[in-house]
Amino acid sequence: MANEKEFVFPYEKPRIGQLELVKSILNLSGKNSVIVVAAPTGFGKTVSVLYSAVKVIEMGSIDRILYVVRTRNELDPVIKEAKSIGIDFTVIYSGRKMCPLAIDKKISNEGFWAICSILRLNNSCQYYNKAKLTSIETIIDILRKFEDHYSIAKNLANKLNICPYFSLLSLSEETSLTIATYPYLFKEHIWFSTLSHIDPSKTMLVVDEAHNIVNIGSVMGDSMDIESIKMAIEEIRRFYSHDDEVVKVLNRLSMVKVNEKGYKYVNKSSIGIDKAFIESISSIATDIALKTVLRVKGSIDEAMNIDLKILKLSKFLNSLSNQYFDLFASTTFNGTIELFALPISFEPIKNIVELFKLVILMSGTPPSKEFLVDVVKIKKSVSVVDVEDFGASNYIRENSSAVIFSNATTSYRSRDEHVYKTYSELIDEVYKVSGNGIIMTVYPSYDVMWNILKYTKSMEFSVIDKGEPLSVIKDILFSRNKVILHT
Ligand code: SF4
Structure with missing residues (x-):
């Protein structure tokens, strides 16, 4: 080797x-x-x-x-x-x-x-x-x-x-x-x-x-929105009209409410989520996947277009079978509820680091x-x-300036059309006063990016990162003298 x-x-x-x-x-x-x-x-x-x-x-x-x-x-x-x-x-x-x-x-x-x-x-x-x-x-x-x-x-x-x-x-x-x-x-x-x-x-x-x-939750955690759980319930009903017990637990999960800001702890045992339940969902998910593939009669193209929520649910619940993970819920900025399987201690990181x-x-x-x-x-x-x-130099610290713009924020609860317009004006203004080169605009999410870009005038000078590999984006950027990269 x-x-x-x-x-x-x-x-x-x-x-x-x-x-x-x-x-x-x-x-x-x-x-x-x-x-x-x-x-x-x-x-x-x-x-x-x-x-x-x-x-x-x-x-x-x-x-x-x-x-x-x-x-x-x-x-x-x-x-x-x-x-x-x-x-x-x-x-x-x-x-x-x-x-x-x-x-x-x-x-x-x-x-x-x-x-x-x-x-x-x-x-x-x-x-x-x-x-x-x-x-x-x-x-x-x-x-x-x-x-x-x-x-x-x-x-x-x-x-x-x-x-x-x-x-x-x-x-x-x-x-x-x-x-x-x-x-x-x-x-x-x-x-x-x-x-x-x-x-x-x-x-x-x-x-x-x-x-x-x-931020251990961001590297080890998993999440799933309530709407997808409801869709997973429908998938189970389509294939297992009799499996009421499993559906009852999932219905309780899909009815979790969040009234406060931030993450709300949800007692998974009180809902009925335990090892046996997680195992049943796992075997139901595998069975539904097999039956669905049989339905498309071996067409790989069609199989690759099937989006079964039960498979996502099974993976999400699997994270909860780990003793260091627990269930939480939070409201997203557009009002939907998202469930999270998050680590509740640093033990999983410690175990990994000590292994090597x-x-x-x-x-x-x-x-x-x-x-x-x-x-x-x-x-x-x-x-x-x-x-x-x-004695190594800190290139960023020595070659950059910071401008603090305090006229808007993209925090969840402040997002509205006025905020999007304000940011688009800021981007257009920065483009106007900048010399040749690449201006990089970094957004907190694709959703915020697309909302701001609706109002941006400098679109013809823009390259939008839609998730392509960097090598592809780099070629486009280097073919222009002055360009804004939205990412
Ligand atoms: S990853 Fe794609 S190409 Fe590879 S085995 Fe799976 S289906 Fe086939």
């Missing part, structure tokens, strides 16, 4: 602090510890940490690296640096996004995985069947040729006609570096069904943008040592390395 060659730092002139960071990580790596790396945007922490990791592999205390990032677009800088260092790697993200059969289909994630399992069980997915016969070298060849996650998956599907997801996943048993999105580490059921072949006691875990773990031989938590604003030791209660030794102590 590990490369035979000796690795060298890939850039001729390392930035101030990069080699010092490498040295610090190597010094601390023998301690079976957690290293918190504070490094500002633009420092080059990805290459420094990856280079340190391959050096630790050379020293023999670990034999692989698991590098997790929050979003798909954050995979690409890691791919770029893995290539510059020359380490063998694989990249794993949403199977639904990679699947050539699911392109442009309306299917939900949960529905997708149910259909994908049925297709694999029936030997009906040609991409999967061919992937099983394809050599690792052929897959690696595509990884070498393409620069970003999107092109890699697309070319595995289009050039080799193989399933990108399962090809890249099987490669993770061979490569020294696995680059994956957060759910592959933080969602227990995904970890167990995909990467559990990785032995944490011989692995360095790198968590990018590690400030996110402070060596952990690097890195960010421009990482969690503090006190938080990790006193709140998360990590028992391993925790060290903090701040690259500004080595």
Whole structure:
């Protein structure tokens, strides 16, 4: 698995602090510890940490690296640096996004995985069947040729006609570096069904943008709106006219009311949600998925357009079977009620961090040592390395100005047409006074973005991020002199 060659730092002139960071990580790596790396945007922490990791592999205390990032677009800088260092790697993200059969289909994630399992069980997915016969070298060849996650998956599907997801996943048993999105580490059921072949006691875990773990609900939690629960009840009624007990519990769940702001605790036992109930929903969901696929008589195209809410419900309830998770409800800004399965302690994060031989938590604003030791209660030794102590410059702090606009807020309860108009005027004004370059407008949600864009006059100079890979957006942006990116 590990490369035979000796690795060298890939850039001729390392930035101030990069080699010092490498040295610090190597010094601390023998301690079976957690290293918190504070490094500002633009420092080059990805290459420094990856280079340190391959050096630790050379020293023999670990034999692989698991590098997790929050979003798909954050995979690409890691791919770029893995290539510059020359380490063998694989990249794993949403199977639904990679699947050539699911392109442009309306299917939900949960529905997708149910259909994908049925297709694999029936030997009906040609991409999967061919992937099983394809050599690792052929897959690696595509990884070498393409620069970003999107092109890699697309070319595995289009050039080799193989399933990108399962090809890249099987490669993770061979490569020294696995680059994956957060759910592959933080969602227990995904970890167990995909990467559990990785032995944490011989692995360095790198968590990018590690400030996110402070908001544990955002990395481990799950949510489902009440309307989808009502639709799941209808699906059960269509297939199981007799299963009144299950429907009674779900009816109680769908009638949860929230009168106050914020999250309301909902006692799941008083509703009737227990292990046995969660298991019944799981088997009902599988059964309904099978029956639905049979109805479309093997048409993969039609199967990929089925959106069964019962599958989402089953996954949501499964999160609640974890002892550290509980049920909460909240009202969204448009008045609908959303249910949440949220962790009620930091124990799940602690368990993950303590599992790995060596952990690097890195960010421009990482969690503090006190938080990790006193709140998360990590028992391993925790060290903090701040690259500004080595004289590294903070590009953002030194090259930016802040303008505080206090005339509007996008907080849930203030959102209305007046607020949207105000923001659109602000964006048009910023465009007018700015010179050439890219103006990036970041919105709290797609919903807010589309509402503001209704009023924006500078639309012809705009590029809208509709969830495309960064590589695609980058090409469009770089073809213009002055442009606003809405994201
Ligand atoms: S096995 Fe088939 S259906 Fe499943 S992800 Fe791969 S290509 Fe898609």
